[in-house]
Amino acid sequence: MTGSHAALDRLAGALFRVVLAAAVLFLVIPVVVSVFLSFDDRAFIGPFPPKSFSLRWYASFFENPAYLDGLFNSLKVATLSTLISTAAGAAAAYALAEGRFPGRDALETAFLSPKFVPTVVVGFSMLGFASAIGVFDAFTRLIMGHVIITIPFTVRATLAALVGIRRSMVEAAISLGAPPWRAFLDVTLPLARTGVVAGALMAFVLSFDEVAVSLFLSDAFTQTLPIALVAEMRANLNLTVAALSTMFAAATILIVLLLDRAVGLDRVVGQGMYRG
Amino acid sequence: MSGLVLRDVVKRFGTHAAIDGLSLSVDRGEIVALLGPSGCGKTTTLRAVAGFEAIDRGAIAILGADVARLPPYRRDIGLVFQDYALFPHMSVAANIEYGLRQRGVARAAREQRRKAMLRLVRLEGLDERTPAKLSGGQQQRVALARALAIAPKLLLLDEPLSNLDAKLREALRGELRAILREAGATTLVVTHDQTEAMGLADRIALMNHGRLVQVGTARELYERPATRFAADFIGQSVWFSGTLRRGADGAEFATEDGPVLPICDAGATVGSLSIRPEYLHLPPRPGDVGRIAVTVTEVGYFGAELSLACRLASGRVIRVPLRSDGAAVPRPGAQVELGVAPERCRIIADDPLAADAAPTHDPEKGESR
Numbered sequence: 232m233t234g235s236h237a238a239l240d241r242l243a244g245a246l247f248r249v250v251l252a253a254a255v256l257f258l259v260i261p262v263v264v265s266v267f268l269s270f271d272d273r274a275f276i277g278p279f280p281p282k283s284f285s286l287r288w289y290a291s292f293f294e295n296p297a298y299l300d301g302l303f304n305s306l307k308v309a310t311l312s313t314l315i316s317t318a319a320g321a322a323a324a325y326a327l328a329e330g331r332f333p334g335r336d337a338l339e340t341a342f343l344s345p346k347f348v349p350t351v352v353v354g355f356s357m358l359g360f361a362s363a364i365g366v367f368d369a370f371t372r373l374i375m376g377h378v379i380i381t382i383p384f385t386v387r388a389t390l391a392a393l394v395g396i397r398r399s400m401v402e403a404a405i406s407l408g409a410p411p412w413r414a415f416l417d418v419t420l421p422l423a424r425t426g427v428v429a430g431a432l433m434a435f436v437l438s439f440d441e442v443a444v445s446l447f448l449s450d451a452f453t454q455t456l457p458i459a460l461v462a463e464m465r466a467n468l469n470l471t472v473a474a475l476s477t478m479f480a481a482a483t484i485l486i487v488l489l490l491d492r493a494v495g496l497d498r499v500v501g502q503g504m505y506r507g
Numbered sequence: 508m509s510g511l512v513l514r515d516v517v518k519r520f521g522t523h524a525a526i527d528g529l530s531l532s533v534d535r536g537e538i539v540a541l542l543g544p545s546g547c548g549k550t551t552t553l554r555a556v557a558g559f560e561a562i563d564r565g566a567i568a569i570l571g572a573d574v575a576r577l578p579p580y581r582r583d584i585g586l587v588f589q590d591y592a593l594f595p596h597m598s599v600a601a602n603i604e605y606g607l608r609q610r611g612v613a614r615a616a617r618e619q620r621r622k623a624m625l626r627l628v629r630l631e632g633l634d635e636r637t638p639a640k641l642s643g644g645q646q647q648r649v650a651l652a653r654a655l656a657i658a659p660k661l662l663l664l665d666e667p668l669s670n671l672d673a674k675l676r677e678a679l680r681g682e683l684r685a686i687l688r689e690a691g692a693t694t695l696v697v698t699h700d701q702t703e704a705m706g707l708a709d710r711i712a713l714m715n716h717g718r719l720v721q722v723g724t725a726r727e728l729y730e731r732p733a734t735r736f737a738a739d740f741i742g743q744s745v746w747f748s749g750t751l752r753r754g755a756d757g758a759e760f761a762t763e764d765g766p767v768l769p770i771c772d773a774g775a776t777v778g779s780l781s782i783r784p785e786y787l788h789l790p791p792r793p794g795d796v797g798r799i800a801v802t803v804t805e806v807g808y809f810g811a812e813l814s815l816a817c818r819l820a821s822g823r824v825i826r827v828p829l830r831s832d833g834a835a836v837p838r839p840g841a842q843v844e845l846g847v848a849p850e851r852c853r854i855i856a857d858d859p860l861a862a863d864a865a866p867t868h869d870p871e872k873g874e875s876r
Binding site: 397399400402403404405406407408409410411413417418421422 | 557558559578579580581582583584585586588589590592593594595596605606609610650653654657
């Protein structure tokens, strides 16, 4: 009996490892392939692996003004909308965590709802709304749209961190002589910081990556990088995309490493640290 | 001058009065336990004293000064929370010095005070640890050191031992008591655990439905409970309903279950008869004039103690503890007589509120006696 159980356990374990390995390969292989392709010397998308290597696609990226404009726009839009979304989201989360007011749950749902609405719908509605209130500047529209789609993430991340801060900790600070604003600075803010940072990071990546909403809100003169990329790919498909994705992956890895150095990645990802 | 005085305090949540006209006085340096079932208003009282709940009526004075209008951060109260509420992002040292920092105490003085506090709670050398690296008992003592560091005019403890497991609780109760004695602070302990209250406090203030039921030493409350609720909440009782009769040679209580028991307590005139189970003796001892004839139905063995289930003539079953002292133990079915001394039979007034008769015992409430 026990013997067959052990065999079954081993089989299940082996199966689990196979599935895990398959999942990892599935995630990693495309990235590896695109890294290789980005250094491909051929002028066309040929069979894998490439025969010779060069930096021509990287050069092509930096020589193309549409891409550079897009990159610049994307960085501007992502930075600004992240700042707004993080400030507004953190403030909203604090109100939601502290507040006992009528309509609190409805408000929380409202803040999280953009997550469940298709981005196409958000983009189209925002376009209509912008023209209704007389905003025709694409850059402003993009900021508005990106704040809307990123705010559920900044609210969520801050809220998760705030929930871990027990009311008694703040009250302990107050009982020890700290006025409420001081208790907020000394206890609430440091403990919520990792949540706020995690939310901001998600917001930035999300905004940088956004296609559907930007498609509606950008115009011919103000395009974000993903939009420029889609347009270029339609016009002439080449390996500049691979070069870009390689740089993008490298940048992401760099950010993650920096973040790990700065605050500790387990703190950003995990939320159980305050319950000790 | 009293350390703490509550006078006619009322706190309402909507129409429900969580504190319903409570008056209590705690002497300087005295430790008083506010004891009661959950929902009796004891935690609200603690929060009102700390300043986290505004009271609707009455006065709260600490060392003679009215504090009812002061915000919590101006009351100079040391508060130890049930979950300790240590700051997880600060070291033990920073936790303990936090209150001193708010008061602008210079660094050297802060460090000196911190060392003294860590010595007091016997945690020397743990200054740089973070709270997550401490055991539950250590965390509790750091919380205590942090509260005492500001030399508070009043120390409040909210269920100080309830977060610890049973074995540790026993050991830490004595230690906590010693630290509180040494610190000499006026202390109000809120607890639902009678053992904790008895073990820590000089006096116990028993609370129910937002009011004080009885205030006194543990012994007074156990031996002379004022109401049925008090008798049931602290320790156990065997209850008899019946009528009190006075004759030339003293008073007696005719129980509805049959036995007529002589009593020497002439205070109460109407009420029920309470006998602490350990005063029911088998066989009767000298002086046990009162006799109760019962049939033993069941014998439970618990090492140091036996527990007999005894059926009265009326059919009602009472439980009687018996010390295992090697004497013959009755078998189930045996007809025996329990003895009780008249001074151990107490007439206890029925509670003014009907609901008081059925105390809500907390599930985690410690075993009695």
